[in-house]
Amino acid sequence: MRTYTHYTNQELLTGLQQGDRMAFTEIYNRYWKKIYIIAYNRMCDGAQSEDIAQEVFASLWANRGYVQIETLENYLATAAKYLVLTAIRKKTLSRNYGQRLKNSTVxxxxxxxxxxxxxxxxxxxxxxxxxxxxxxxxxxxxxxxxxxxxxxxxxxxxxxxxxxxxxxxxxxxxxxxxxxxxxxxxxxxx
Incomplete structure (x- = not known):
């Protein structure tokens, strides 16, 4: 069995694009914590940060065949930031709606x-x-x-x-x- 821990990011990306699950697992193991921390630093919510990290990697796997990635770490960090912004926007909209609803009188x-x-x-x-x-x-x-x-x-x-x-x-x-x-x-x- 090949060990992927010594592979470069470019080698892992090549394996990922070919559907190599072990290459994906190594990418996940290498970057999951970093992506979680990026999300947590902005969300301050452990469960939601885990969801965002999982979604980043699920998307990476789902789009492996046609996404062009130059720098793996930058790609994953940017994906996490976009998901964080989306989550914050949803939370803000929900909070604003709740406030308007609360302000309306019975x-x-x-x-x-x-x-x-x-x-x-x-x-x-x-x-x-x-x-x-x-x-x-x-x-x-x-x-x-x-x-x-x-x-x-x-x-x-x-x-x-x-x-x-x-x-x-x-x-x-x-x-x-x-x-x-x-x-x-x-x-x-x-």
Whole structure:
């Protein structure tokens, strides 16, 4: 069995592009901690930093055949920084949305809007029940139980990327469905 610890980054990249799993494993072992630290220095969240590091390497493997990498360490660090920025942007948007929601007062609710909100929630629950079984289960774990991606992945013995894909799929389906029943509800109140 060949030992990859003495390979240069260029030799490892060549092996990676040819689908050599051992070359990928050596890249992972060599750079995982550095990528984790890059993410952690910006996120200050161990679990999220692990997710980002895993996503960097999952992407590297998935795109191994057609990505052109000149300097491996720079490529991985840049990928991590982009994922960190995306995570920060999502967190900021979520925080801003939560703040706006918190600032809206309950006294603004009228009987009509309360009724409309109940109807929307009922229709939404019906749409959730129509989701494919695996997708519905993952979505409910995420939404109802507040489980993190890694927790869901561990519980269902799947990858975190699969969890993210299933949640994205559920949200896409629900978004499309919500358009149709929002039009229906608007017609009720016109």
């Amino acid at each position: 006294s603004q609710l009228t009987p009509e809007s309360t009724f409309q909100n109940k109807q929307i929630l009922q229709l939404l629950e019906l749409e959730i029940e129509k989701l494919p079984e695996k997708c519905k289960l993952i979505f409910k774990y995420s939404r109802n139980e507040g489980m993190a991606t890694k927790q869901i992945a561990a519980k269902l013995h799947i990858t975190p990327k699969t969890v993210d894909n299933q949640i994205h799929k559920a949200l896409k389906i629900l978004k499309l469905a919500s358009r149709s029943f929002m039009q229906f509800i608007l017609l009720l109140f016109i």
